[in-house]
Amino acid sequence: MKKQLFLFKVLCIWFILVCFFIQPIYADDIDYIKNINSRAYVVLDRNSNTVLVGKNEMQKRKMASTTKIMTATIIIENCNLSDTVTISKKAANTGGSTLGLKTNDKITVRDLLYGLMLKSGNDAAVALAEYAGNDLAGFATLMNNKASELGLQNTHFETPHGLDSDNHYTTAYELALLSNYAMKNKTFANIVNTKIYSVTINGYPKTIHNTNELLGNLDGVYGIKTGFTNGANRCLVSCCKRGNMDVICVVLGADTKNFRTKDSIKLLEYVFKNFEPINIGEMAKNEFLKWKEKNNTNFSVDKGTSNSIFVDILNFENKVIPLDKDYKNCISIDINCDTNLIAPITSNYKIGEIVVKYNNKLISSFDISTINSISRKSISQYILEFLSNYPSYFENLY
Numbered sequence: 001m002k003k004q005l006f007l008f009k010v011l012c013i014w015f016i017l018v019c020f021f022i023q024p025i026y027a028d029d030i031d032y033i034k035n036i037n038s039r040a041y042v043v044l045d046r047n048s049n050t051v052l053v054g055k056n057e058m059q060k061r062k063m064a065s066t067t068k069i070m071t072a073t074i075i076i077e078n079c080n081l082s083d084t085v086t087i088s089k090k091a092a093n094t095g096g097s098t099l100g101l102k103t104n105d106k107i108t109v110r111d112l113l114y115g116l117m118l119k120s121g122n123d124a125a126v127a128l129a130e131y132a133g134n135d136l137a138g139f140a141t142l143m144n145n146k147a148s149e150l151g152l153q154n155t156h157f158e159t160p161h162g163l164d165s166d167n168h169y170t171t172a173y174e175l176a177l178l179s180n181y182a183m184k185n186k187t188f189a190n191i192v193n194t195k196i197y198s199v200t201i202n203g204y205p206k207t208i209h210n211t212n213e214l215l216g217n218l219d220g221v222y223g224i225k226t227g228f229t230n231g232a233n234r235c236l237v238s239c240c241k242r243g244n245m246d247v248i249c250v251v252l253g254a255d256t257k258n259f260r261t262k263d264s265i266k267l268l269e270y271v272f273k274n275f276e277p278i279n280i281g282e283m284a285k286n287e288f289l290k291w292k293e294k295n296n297t298n299f300s301v302d303k304g305t306s307n308s309i310f311v312d313i314l315n316f317e318n319k320v321i322p323l324d325k326d327y328k329n330c331i332s333i334d335i336n337c338d339t340n341l342i343a344p345i346t347s348n349y350k351i352g353e354i355v356v357k358y359n360n361k362l363i364s365s366f367d368i369s370t371i372n373s374i375s376r377k378s379i380s381q382y383i384l385e386f387l388s389n390y391p392s393y394f395e396n397l398y
Helices: 002-030 064-078 109-117 124-133 136-149 172-183 186-192 257-274 278-294 379-388 392-394
Strands: 040-047 050-057 085-088 106-108 196-201 203-209 222-231 234-240 247-256 275-279 300-302 311-313 320-324 333-335 340-342 350-358 359-371
Touching: 040 172, 040 257, 050 172, 050 257, 064 109, 064 124, 064 136, 064 186, 085 109, 085 124, 106 196, 106 247, 109 124, 109 186, 109 196, 124 136, 136 392, 172 186, 172 222, 172 234, 172 247, 186 222, 234 257, 247 257, 247 275, 247 278, 257 275, 275 278, 278 311, 278 320, 278 333, 278 350, 278 359, 311 350, 311 379
Parallel strands: 300 340
Antiparallel strands: 040 050, 040 247, 085 106, 196 203, 222 234, 234 247, 275 320, 311 359, 333 350, 350 359
16 A cells, blocks of 8 residues: 555656646747747848837837947948048047047047947947037937938937937837848948957057857857947847848847847747748739639720720739748738729729738738720710611610
């Protein structure tokens, strides 16, 4: 009896251990991205600007040194990178992470950019702002004008470096949009994809290393910028490309560097595991061709010289969007087209729409338009038509 009781206890302990260790792994696999420490995050598809996953991505937050993505963009688009800058006392005395610049040091704009984006030098940020905008306020105006140009409505800049300030903020989503824009510039993309670089200060070389912990350590990562202040906590913007998928991941407000790294890896691995690029345009076109085959002879043009309408997709593009791998059960394509028309009809005249929805949410639409034009019947044509049909009209009277 004691032996049976002992075996029963062993089995109970074994069952508890299995439930304790195995179940969390299973639950974590299902809710993989729920255990994220960062206060806000987003993963954005670069090709379509589609949000793949996100949390609090529209919430205004401090963004620390990820600010320098905008700083670098302004400089690259407006300045001669070969120019030499003399470092001011204000730039040299800037706190936080620095390139180690001293008053009256001489360095090129290009090397300041590398110091800005790799070493996250706040002194480099101030030097560049003074060079391009005369002072920090003038440069902030350039930054905010660019934000408006890009349609960033919940973003505002006060400094070129991102040290905490009440009116200096963005959202994870808008930071991803800004990053996507910046990465389209080859000079910017080359800088943030550099792990080690040698800047020249006063004619002497100085080797600097990129602060981005994912660069070179996670498959497909090729940028972009880290950030930290007490107000913003740990932030990281990453670009990652694997196969046909190219995404930007933004995490803001992580408690530690370790959390921001783990969060970024979790989010990137999740989207590459669970999403695949789908050619929405091609799917819509195939459905349209089937519809056109059935409806080609169903058009009527009141008061028109002909009923022969030829239609096509006006704004067709091979729009590729990453969707969940079970997308076939969640995607719908509706074709709404007016087949009863009134002349005159011009070519390229919109008469319908193809609507593509994913989980009942609109993800794309294409216009259906006429290829040919049909004029309205003239009075003489009406008379000729009446005369040609006169015998039948006469017979109908009897």
